[in-house]
Structure formats: structure tokens, C-alpha cells
Amino acid sequence: MLIFALARVLPGDPIRAAFGPDVPEEVVKRYREMLNLDKPLYLQYFYWLRDVFQFRLGRSLITVRDVSADIAEFFPATLELLLASAVFRIIVAFPLGVLSGRKPGAIMDNIIRVLAYIGICIPTFGWAIILQLIFAYWLGWLPAIGRISEEFTGHVPRITGLMTIDSLVSGNVPAFIDALKHLLIPTVALSIGGAVQEARILRASIVENIGRDYVLNMKSHGIPEKIIYFKYVLRPSLTAVVPVMGLDIASAIGNAFLVESICNWPGMSRYGMIAMLRKDLNAIVGVVLITGIAYIAVNTITDIVLYVIDPRVRLRGREE
Amino acid sequence: MNLLEVRDLYVKYRSYWYTYHVLDGITLRVSPREKVGLIGESGAGKTTLLKSILQILPPQGRIVRGEVLWKGVDLLKADKGYVMNVRRKGIGMIFQDPLSALNPVFKIKDQLLEVLRYSYDGYSKSELLSLAEELIRSVLLPDPARVLESYPFQLSGGMRQRVVIAMALASAGDLLLADEPTTNLDVTIQDQILRLIDRLVIERGLSMILVSHALGVVAKMTHRVYTMYAGNIVEEAPTPKLFNEPLHPYTKLLIENVPRISSRRLGEGIKGNPPDYRYPPPGCRFHPRCPYAVDICKKVKPFCVKVSRDRRVACHMYSEGLEKVDGDVNAN
Numbered sequence: 001m002l003i004f005a006l007a008r009v010l011p012g013d014p015i016r017a018a019f020g021p022d023v024p025e026e027v028v029k030r031y032r033e034m035l036n037l038d039k040p041l042y043l044q045y046f047y048w049l050r051d052v053f054q055f056r057l058g059r060s061l062i063t064v065r066d067v068s069a070d071i072a073e074f075f076p077a078t079l080e081l082l083l084a085s086a087v088f089r090i091i092v093a094f095p096l097g098v099l100s101g102r103k104p105g106a107i108m109d110n111i112i113r114v115l116a117y118i119g120i121c122i123p124t125f126g127w128a129i130i131l132q133l134i135f136a137y138w139l140g141w142l143p144a145i146g147r148i149s150e151e152f153t154g155h156v157p158r159i160t161g162l163m164t165i166d167s168l169v170s171g172n173v174p175a176f177i178d179a180l181k182h183l184l185i186p187t188v189a190l191s192i193g194g195a196v197q198e199a200r201i202l203r204a205s206i207v208e209n210i211g212r213d214y215v216l217n218m219k220s221h222g223i224p225e226k227i228i229y230f231k232y233v234l235r236p237s238l239t240a241v242v243p244v245m246g247l248d249i250a251s252a253i254g255n256a257f258l259v260e261s262i263c264n265w266p267g268m269s270r271y272g273m274i275a276m277l278r279k280d281l282n283a284i285v286g287v288v289l290i291t292g293i294a295y296i297a298v299n300t301i302t303d304i305v306l307y308v309i310d311p312r313v314r315l316r317g318r319e320e
Numbered sequence: 321m322n323l324l325e326v327r328d329l330y331v332k333y334r335s336y337w338y339t340y341h342v343l344d345g346i347t348l349r350v351s352p353r354e355k356v357g358l359i360g361e362s363g364a365g366k367t368t369l370l371k372s373i374l375q376i377l378p379p380q381g382r383i384v385r386g387e388v389l390w391k392g393v394d395l396l397k398a399d400k401g402y403v404m405n406v407r408r409k410g411i412g413m414i415f416q417d418p419l420s421a422l423n424p425v426f427k428i429k430d431q432l433l434e435v436l437r438y439s440y441d442g443y444s445k446s447e448l449l450s451l452a453e454e455l456i457r458s459v460l461l462p463d464p465a466r467v468l469e470s471y472p473f474q475l476s477g478g479m480r481q482r483v484v485i486a487m488a489l490a491s492a493g494d495l496l497l498a499d500e501p502t503t504n505l506d507v508t509i510q511d512q513i514l515r516l517i518d519r520l521v522i523e524r525g526l527s528m529i530l531v532s533h534a535l536g537v538v539a540k541m542t543h544r545v546y547t548m549y550a551g552n553i554v555e556e557a558p559t560p561k562l563f564n565e566p567l568h569p570y571t572k573l574l575i576e577n578v579p580r581i582s583s584r585r586l587g588e589g590i591k592g593n594p595p596d597y598r599y600p601p602p603g604c605r606f607h608p609r610c611p612y613a614v615d616i617c618k619k620v621k622p623f624c625v626k627v628s629r630d631r632r633v634a635c636h637m638y639s640e641g642l643e644k645v646d647g648d649v650n651a652n
Contacts, residue, residue: 104379211378212420213415213416213417213420213421214420214421214422214423214424216371216376216415216421217413217415217421217422217484217487218423218431218434218435219374219376219407220374220376220407220411220412220413220491221407221408221412221435221438221439221487221490221491222403222404222405222406222407222408222409222438222439222491223434223435223438224404224438227434232423232426232431232434235425235426236423236424236425239425309425310425311424311425311427311471311473312424312425312471312473315471315473315474
């Protein structure tokens, strides 16, 4: 509702912004009526809400179709990026954290520390440009922009909207590899800063847990160090890093627009940014709404993961 | 033969800036089925001593020199497998704080079975499980099945400490190290827990080192007592003798200052603080707080002298005309 109101009070005339200064007054007037922009604000909200419950988010002024259709087209690309980002974070953050937590102060720990600072210091868009420069321009290993090469365009059926999964499901292996290559740069750019930070948090949590009495207790019973570390220290340590990771991934939804713009990734964040600049009212509200829902979804998943690994979360309610 | 003998053990902790000289030549022994008390203020190095015996010091801690003889074998020189075996089957340790001695995110069953798996090799899973239940029953916890299925935070402090004791028993084949087992418990259950430990030790024919601030408990439960001050053993005597007629000034002060219910005034405590381990005082480490300190105490570290057949003390007041004893008074 707040976003709805904010979008409406933004300065500038959305119709004029969409059609330019030269459209005749009557066209503008007709569009206004069509979008209910001539009605008072509370009525506008009421109409909008009525439509939302019918899964219609109103017409976009730029693409000239219902915003829900736009989002259905662009959201899967962003979702793919986010999922890839989550996978990347997990396969980078956990091993790095575990490695550096094992022997604090050892060479490995220091190398990872330096890498972590580099990872954090460079912003998302910086990474996107650097990676493009190195892997696409100099080395030519990876494509710099887009989701899939032209030769495969139209050859992959749209099932889930996730290019990698669609191509895999339809058995088109070359297309899958191609899609994966396209996915790599934006994913790494989007997640590397967060991933190294999460590795550091995991490391700190491990170091803290290693000094606890229960570790000494297990050691005093002659339980092998590897079992203590990987089974009994790691799990409680994860409870510190999982919520952070969840939050990071959720906020990546918002941050994705930089990467999507630089890598020409046809995702929802980029769509939302264009909508914002062009004052496409319904599109803005729609994107914010979906972002909010995605946020809630990510947080729910985080809570479920925590629920599984930490019995204190699971049983607290029942105990009281 | 002694079950455990610690000889001239030096341990230091290192931080980034400083070195802490914590254990300063500890010598101690435990015979089979003997209950030994270890008393002294907090920070005297009692816990460090127990951890050094099992070599489970934190990474900053280093054993500088000395010997830890387990059934005649020096654990500090023995190979890792032997030490692991002693940890699994020889020595069990009860930790001070039952709240932190158990892993918060694993069931009691998982943790206890993990311990048993290594202490009883060759047992099947169901045999281990019945062993676990038996152990839980032996520490007088009702409904073992339910306890095993619980997480630590679902149990009370007393119950948790019983679980910790059960765990310690699992690997205490010969010796139990009890590190202030009741300090963090409710006063009302302290007594129960101590009785339980005492009974279990006797039943199972174990030896024990009991670290405690509660001198009354040590007096009741042990055969022999060591007084520790700032990383030194300053006195050793059979329990009744030590409490009836303490020799070392520090032991005297310690016993005099036990708060008594019959007395209306609170004990004054021992004046001063334990020394800074970074710069321990030269000579006798106790001299800055000692009411009898004379010049020599500030310069020369007193060595242990045998004052009678079964007593040993490290103080210049008693050293005149007596020979320095290395190791233990009773050691042959």
C-alpha cells in the first residue's frame, strides 16, 4: 500500500513519460481514464487491489500489456540468477569457512582472509565488469551478456522459464552448457562479495565453537578430531551463517538490477529499474510486490533450514 | 605402582603479547582406588592441570616439560594412538559447567553413543544403546529412554550434570577427573551429585582427582589432598592431617577462611590477589600475601621437603635441615 501511494506521488506525468511530449491531449486523457488515474487515490487503490486478487497487476505503459505477463516473462530469469547465486554461495562459503576455521592463523586462513577482503571491497557491478573483461574479452571463455547464444534461441522450449533447467529437461545438452556459461559471470558477480563474507562469518562461528567446553569434553573421550570438527562443531556453527546467507540472498533480489543491466540479463530487476525511470506505475508496484513475496519466500526457506539444523528453534515453542 | 604420576610439569599459555607461566613444576600421584583432592583458589591452575593430563589444552596452551606417567608410560612421549586409548578407556573427566559441556544441537543419545562407540569397540549398535541406557540409569536419572531422546536444553542443570557424569564414566576405566563438578549447580542438588560421584567411584573401583572449592566436601570424600597455589603444589597430606593441622601458610589461611554457619561474621578472605602469571613473583609465589614472609621467601623458590612420613610441604619455614624431595613423598 505504501509503495502504491509512493508510486503515485512521484513527480511527473506517467502518460507523458511513456508517450513523449507530442501526443495529443485527448489520447492522454483516454489513457488516464483507462488506468483510473483520474479517480481519487483511495479509489485507485481499491481498483488495483481488486485486480491483484484476480492476478492482474494492471497494464504497463511501456510494454502495453498486463504487468503480470511482463513479470511472468522476466521473473524466471531473475529467479535463475538467484538460485544460481544461492548454489554458488553454498559451494564457495562453506568450504572456505570450514578450511579457514580448521586452523585459525594458518597460511590457508590468511589467504582466505585476503581473498575475503578483496571480495568485499569490490562492489557487485565492479565484479561484473572485471569478470566480463577477463573471461569474456581477454580470455574469451565466457559470453559477456545475455542468457543464451543466438544459435539456440527459440530451440529451447519454455517450461519453467529457467534456461538451464529447460534445456536440460528437453535434453538439449549443448544448449544447457551454453546457458550455464551465460549464467556464470552474472552469478559470480552477484554473489562473490556475499559469499566470502559468509565464509568469514562461518569461520568466526567455528572458531568460537571450537573453544567451547563440549569440544573439550568430546576430545577428552578420545573421539577423533575430524569427527568432532565436521560433525559436532560444524552444525552449531551453521546456525550463525544460515540467517545471514538468507538475508543476503533476499537482498540480492534488489541488487540484481546492476548485474542484470551490465550483463544484459533480461530479468525482473532490470525491468523494474526501467519502469522506475519511465514512471510506469503499475509495473513499479508489481515488481515491488513480487520482490516482497520473493523476500518472504527466501526468509521462509531460511527458517526451515534453521528449523532442521537447530533443535532449539524447533522445540522452543513446545517447551514453554 | 601408581596409576597416574605427574612429574615436574610446566605449562604455559601464550597470547599474542604475553606468556603466562601457569603450571610451575607440578608433581602429583594417584594410586589405584585412591581419591585425591585438589584445593586452591580459582585460577590456581587446577583445571589446567587436569587438561594437561589428558592433553586437551586449548591451542594457546603448551606443555613445556615434565612427565605424565600413566601406568608407567609417559603420555607426553607416547604415540597418539596410546593417548587416544587412555582418553577412551582409561580416564574420564567431568567438566565444570554442565551447560556448556554438552553440544546444544545434538541429542543426548547421539553424544553418548559417540563416546561409547570409541570406548567400547566391537560392540554392536544395540549393545551400545543398552550400555547407554544402563549408564543413564546408573546416574539415577529416571526414564533413560526419554533422557536419551532429549536435547541438552530440555534438561535441568542437575540432570545435565548427571549426563556429563554418565559420559565421563563411559571412558573412565581407571580414573575419574572431577573438575568442580557441582560449582555451577543449585545448592540443593550439589550434595546429591557429590554423593552420586562418591558412590560410583567406590562401586566401580575407580581412582579420582576431585577439584573443589568446597573444602568440606574434599574433607569428606578424599583420602589425600594437594593444596595448589599459583601453579605450584604447596602442600600434600592425608586428608585428616591436612585439615586438622595445616602446615603451609596458604593452606592455613584457606582453611581458616571457610565460611561457617555457626560463625556470625564472614571470613575475611585471604588478603591480596593471586599473582599475575605473566610476571610471577620471584622466590616463593605466595610471598606477597604470606603473613610469615621473610627475606629468603622473596629470593629463593622453596623446594618440597618431606616433613613426615606422608607429608610434604614447599615452604622455607620447614625446610631447615631437611632434604629436598623430588617427586612424591610416598614414591619409592
